Amino acid sequence: MLYKPEESIKIAIEDLSTGMFVTGIENSKRINLSNAGRVSNQSGIERLKTNDIKYVYVDQSLSETNCVFKPITEDPGVEPAPATQDSTEPKRAPRRYSRASQQKKAKKLIKEAKTLAQRLLNVTFNSQPLDVEEIDDWADELIEVALVDSDALHCVSALRSKDSYLLEHSVNVACLLVTFGKHLKMDSETLKSLAIGGIIHDVGKVKVDDKVLHKPGKLTAEEFEHMKLHQVYGQDIIHGVRGLSSVSRDVCLMHHEKLDGTGYPNGLREDQLPTVGRMSSIVDIYDALTADRCYKSGMSSAEAFKILLSLTPDHLDRELVYKFINCIGMYPVGSLVELSDGRVGIVWTSNQSEPLKPVIKCFYSNKYQRYVEVTYLDLKGSSHKIVKAVSPKSLKVDSAPFYEE
Incomplete structure (x- = not known):
């Protein structure tokens, strides 16, 4: 069970039209995000109606420009958002979607x-x-x-x-x-x-x-x-x-x-x-x-x-x-880089405001020639910096498994 999508508005299923980007569906006051995506045809809307879906959440910014939105007041019975993540866990860049x-x-x-x-x-x-x-x-x-x-x-x-x-x-x-x-x-x-x-x-x-x-x-x-x-x-x-x-x-x-x-x-x-x-x-x-x-x-x-x-x-x-x-970006998402402390990682999330300071998923140390604990390092708030791009062939280990979250 997931909770109300951020930056989305709630509309009745009768007001859903093709071109709208659905971020969640509500059934029995529980919200499910498994159906996220743009509505491409009327048959998709009819399937939701057949499954007794009464409300959907849509993102206006991702919907087509000719869509007409009729937001409704949020029901008080929708379950509250979950507690924030334990501060001891590795920090990741905030994302609206997993x-x-x-x-x-x-x-x-x-x-x-x-x-x-x-x-x-x-x-x-x-x-x-x-x-x-x-x-x-x-x-x-x-x-x-x-x-x-x-x-x-x-x-x-x-x-x-x-x-x-x-x-x-x-x-x-x-x-x-x-x-x-x-x-x-x-x-x-x-x-x-x-x-x-x-x-x-x-x-x-x-x-x-x-x-x-x-x-x-x-x-x-x-x-x-x-x-x-x-x-x-x-x-x-x-x-x-x-x-x-x-x-x-x-x-x-x-x-x-x-x-x-x-x-x-x-x-x-x-x-x-x-x-x-x-x-x-x-x-x-x-x-x-x-x-x-x-x-x-x-x-x-x-x-x-x-x-x-x-x-x-x-x-x-x-x-x-x-x-x-x-x-x-100079260091595209998915590329390998070496940091100033010798760690090697995958450029995981881009940073449009500061392109040279993306989020890096670190997994190996060139300095010590061994794997290290996987951590997500946001260079925007770090003293570390990228010293060079790394070719996958020059790395002594296989980076492929670390592209999975």
Whole structure:
């Protein structure tokens, strides 16, 4: 049993409409948060009514802007909030939603996304038409997780496998685009289109020769020209997709275009590239630079940011690159860092007001070469500071288990 969600208003089930973000349902004066999420269709409302739900709690800030809210007075019988946490427990950054539950949801979403991406690639390889409805529901859920707790999403997507790069890359580009779009305050429909565009942006690679696609090293000039054909193939595939928005199309077809017109497949110039096309170029390059491959280790975010900036203003939009850096942060959630006392930890929660002082989940000591008690350290109120980013490969232990709460 959980208690009244913060920053939510109580409305009668009769006043619930599609587009509202439900944070809790009330039944017999007890509030349950297991149904948190945006109402996407009328059938969901009818199911709640069938289960005799009389009231729901909704978050106005996470709901669509055209929703009309009719708050009602709180019933005095709702059970009071629980006592505060024992001060002896490790302190964590205050969160409206449980990180554990959000990471569980994010893990499920990313697993579904990889399966979905594989299915879409198989369909394309067999020259069957793509249908956006296949991706629609997943994109809705992705946006809900990103809006509620994008940190949880990035903690999960930080765990990567070089053996399934194409799938990992597609999913990460989708997640990063949604996060970037959220940072730029784009509306939910645009975010959804960014997610869909991200997960199918490299669909043309199914037509590329496997020897070139998976070559463990630098491509020859001839091989690179062949690789570039994936965007030509992509154009043919994308134009046949049913129900794809213009935003999703731009993400797919413009992520290799450059402001000076030297990109491909169409050599578009600055005045022909919309914001979402420019965003997709930045995100695609960033994720490729930070990914581990069979022939190279992924670089740190700081190193990747330097390269992105070096590509401005000829290839990439400088203002958008700076905004992307502010969005991701110098030490992104999910990355590994070493602190001034030698402890190593995962960047667990971002701090928008002071980006260099996030919450760190410490679990190992490079100084003593051993595991330490897991603690959550908020650098905002600490004398410790981050001294460097740490590559997972350079760490002598496996960090993967510590991404679970």
